[in-house]
Amino acid sequence: MVRVANDVVERIKLAPDAGLVKSLGANHTLESAIADLVDNSIDAGASRVSIRLLTRKDRLTQVEVLDNGKGMDAGAANAAMTIGHQRDYIDGDLGHFGMGLKAASFGHSDVLTVWSTSYGATPVGRRIRRADFSKDFTCEVLSSDVAAEHAADRQNIVGSLEGTSIVWTDVRNAYRGRNQDEARSWLSTRNEALRSHLGVTFHRLLASNRLQIDVLIDELGEAIAGSGVPILPIDPFGYATSGHPGYPKQLVATAGEVKVNLTCHIWPAKSDVTGFRIGSRSGEQFQGFYIYRHDRLLQVGGWSHTATPTPARQLARVVLEDTGAIGPFVTMNPEKSGLKFEPVFHDAINKAEAADGTTFFTFLQDAESIYTDANKRKRQRKPVIRPDKGIAPAVRKRIGSELSFIDGDAVDVKWKRMPEGEFLDIDHRAKTVWLNNRYRWLFAPDGGSLNDAPVLKALLYLLTHHVFEGQHLGSRDKDEILLWKSVLGAAATAEELMRGE
Template identity: 40%
Template sequence: MADGWKFDVPTTGSKHLPPDPRYMEALTSQGYGFEAAIADLVDNSIDAGAKDVVIHFLRDGDRLISLLVIDDGCGMTEGELDVAMTVGGRRQYRDGALGMFGTGLKSASLSHAAAVTVVSRTRTSRPVGRRWVMERAKAGFQCDIVEPAYAQSLTDRYNGNPILWQGTVIRWDGVKDFPRNGGSEQTERYLSRVINSLSMHLGLQLHRYLAREDFNITIAVEDIATGTVVMDFGVLPMDPFGYPVSGAAEYPRTFKLELPSVGIARLNAHIWPPKSSLPQFRAIGSLQNTQGFYLYRNDRLVQAGGWNNYRQAEQHLALARVAVELPPQASDVFRLTVKKDGVEVSPEFIAAVDHAVDDEGVTFAQYMTVADRTYREARKRAGVERKPVIPPGKGIEPAVREAISEELPYLIGEEPITVQWRNLEGEIFFDIDREGRAILLNQRYRSAILGGRRGGLNDAPMIKSLLYLMLHEVFQRERAGSRERDTLALWQSVLVAAARAEQNRLDERDPE
């Protein structure tokens, strides 16, 4: 049977099968997050040799209208722009380039905008522009040619001297994520949230570039009605290995992996100092998610944390972070996602990690042991041997549940404690359902606690978190003693008074 099996399949010729225009819709449905999409555009700017990149939100009063990414890179001629706007357009990537697939500009942009316009000029060519409108793209890959006068005006807008200016402007219109008819308050909340998230994402993914003196990313907001720049600040590097003192004196260490397919790879293994308050330790995600491998391709972070099936994340490995430099060429050992937000590794890599050693003969397995021990000993020195608890469940914000899991060990096999709003008799603030494993909050106080805002499953995270911390031990006992009953009565009295005060404030703010 084996001799009769052939890898080559006999054929009688071939035929050209161009993609259906609906392929454009599939291309833009790859799950690009907003921050990842912007980062993909910045990658193109870096490949173009840009020194400055500006991410520019344009608003007209209360309404956000467009988002632009402007760079001072080498720009593109008309022919180069046509290639860049072609789906899968073939172009030669230089050594060290961040681009790979030829789809990022189109798929990232049209995942989040109804139309993307690109205007560019080189030092020796006039401004040229192309525009993809999603509806026209789906109908037949029809790409619009931008009027030369508009292309000139857009480049002039971002430069005081158009004769010397070179670079590229990418403009998104019909941005799906922008708030609709929400007024000034909603727009301000959106900008505050998304700019903070974008700044953190770019600061992390591109921290090695931002640490250089000749590269900057600026995020700005302009009100076009008045011409006023209402926000303008630089993105700071967020180095996931930027601790001042190592958590273990003998680290970092560099371990060598022998990979037959790609040669020697290196693991630069670090141990963070315990209980660090630096933002690059905690702000980039939960400690369960940020331990593990940090994979870089050409100095660009393409995966932040995770063990890639090498092992499971554990609380006691929270201090372990390992930088891995990927080979610049694509390989079967490391398969980068199109969005550059993760890497699939082959079994060859996992097997090699188990045999990795440094120049002194220390093994990677010994590193993992030291990282585990450093975390445990830090807890002991602080006198912290926390008892296992029943885990929190539905009704508590997932981010809060993650924080609790990092701080407290869980009792194995126990049903979690949920927090629910219910119509409770009387004016009590909360009740305890032991059999149902639930903390019940009185629905009559919900509007006051939420300040009149609409509620949801995980609303009121502060009050729910505090109640969980106050009450979780109650569920570990069969019945309450007299001291516990007195404590519960005290909490009821104080919380009811606080809820009434919140209700009075709400009534004064919104009188009928």
């Protein structure tokens, strides 16, 4: 039977069902949703973004994101409120799907209001209500006079009449219980998570002063006009010295005619600084790939099924910032909070090599060896007496991360008045290193406190802890104590003379 080649009789347009609005933003966290709004501000040329978390009785009720970008006229505002509208993106834009504003907003609020002013245009306002939008996509056109008032408010905060103010009201997914302490704890946790997320996501833009972001938390109706607390950059590759002398190292993954660069990093062993850990989460949770698009971080760690996360691989991180990989090899989700690696890219990574022949799995083995060797050294150290009063909590914590403690006693480092020329004394029975209060000003010039002079006390703890770990002082211990008293007493006297006292 011969079939007719052209079997098309008509072409019709099938508009999306408005009910899809109910599922918009379901996968957005508060942090990723606000980051999506910041993306829009950056695409609009903003250099300042102010985020305002407004509360009633410590319950989050309204979120505002204000910027000093180029703003929108009526046509641009209508397009921005249209579901799935994709503007003409230019190279460097962070927008991608045309869903960001709506998905981010409706993932956490029931009412989205936009106030915007562009140069030479009448200020505009638009509002969409989730309940109405999910029926017929209707949008409210707001008073230009009120839009002008919001522009004046925005100028007081970010220094520009031109720009855009995004306002979420009827906020969902916030603490609604009656316990005041729980409400404050929830808000504090969300603030910390937001600051960490924005700090790492936009760390390159923040560090180069291309962007300033601040966050203000205040009661609705009482929010100050000025800026909030600035977001600081959190560099996930901000180590001072590489953990392995051969790294960072660039591997090349090839898929057909396309080459993608993978820059492999190994953090120093036993790192415990911001950048290795992010927010309240440990560095072990951030091993894996860091994928950048136009200096915006899209993925913060995770191996994307190319490797198995293990404690021994926690020092390994890989940068991928070849935007050509996004699309054919890596698929971005609408929330920009992670990417899916396509099978062809998995194969390319498995075959990736550096100029010296290092493969992806050689890199993982190198990272594991640094971690394992450091922990072997740790296990060879003998347990020590626990440091206690007089030593700063952060120092005690670090000592505990390096050494295990003997059960029972603890040693204190304290000040008391002693004769001139004496600097320290050892009280074995009281488990105390005594320092001469006469010389305290040399190490705590602004006035003493219980945990003052942390460097001095840490050094003395490391020098003396072993004499407290026996049941009594032996002859060798007594001789060492005499040596310390003699040398350190002379050093303190010399230091005092050098300071002109």
